[in-house]
Amino acid sequence: MTVLEETALAATPRREEGPTPYARSPKVPDPSRTPTPSYRTLGLATEAVPAMVSMHRTACAFVFARWGLESVADNALLVVSELVTNTVVHGDGNVVSLGMTYAANKLHIVVGDGTPARPVLQKPGPDDERGRGLILVKELADTWGTSDDGTCTYATITVPKNGHR
Structure with missing residues (x-):
């Protein structure tokens, strides 16, 4: 797994009684006084193999908890799983990339493999075992689609x- 970019997940330092080392040095900013970022981003890239779907899901579960997105985590994890699975199963690339941005109460998820094959929304029959992934994405997300290319x-x-920190 390659973490391409991750913002705003720094651990908050433990506060102790009395003056902190930050108070003694004007050159070192006090992290406890850092404002909450207006956006957060994460990027992952892995080999495009089925075993990596659960790794993406696990990494996202951790990130959603850190970002305080518990209210949408279940739906967002299902969307991530379906998009990554579609990329692994139907894509032609060797790498699957996942990018997420959280800003202005919107969680934006992007998954790709660098090849121009567009996903197709299926109409599975009642006995079909496959073909429901994008239907789930369509129902759980406010918007979904593909890049121009x-x-x-x-x-x-x-x-x-009220669903986040």
Whole structure:
């Protein structure tokens, strides 16, 4: 797994009684006084093999908890799983990339493999075992679609204002 970019997940330092080392040095900013970022991003890239789907899901579960997105985590994890699975099963690339941005109460998820094959929304019959992934994405996300060149599929989920830290 390659972590391409990750923002705003720094651990908060433990506060102790009395003056902190930050108070003694004007050159070192006090992390406890750092404002909450207006956006957060994460990027992952892995080999495009089925075993990596659960790794993407596990990494996202951790990130959603750190970002305080518990209210949408289940739906967002299902969207990530379906988009990554579609990329691994139907894509032609060797690498699957996942990008997420959380800003202004919107979680934007982008998955791609760099090849222009667009996903197709299926109409599975009642006995079909496959073909429901994008139907789930369509139902769980506020919006979904593909990039103009077809190399990425995206979904956006609205986070309730009281549903995050």
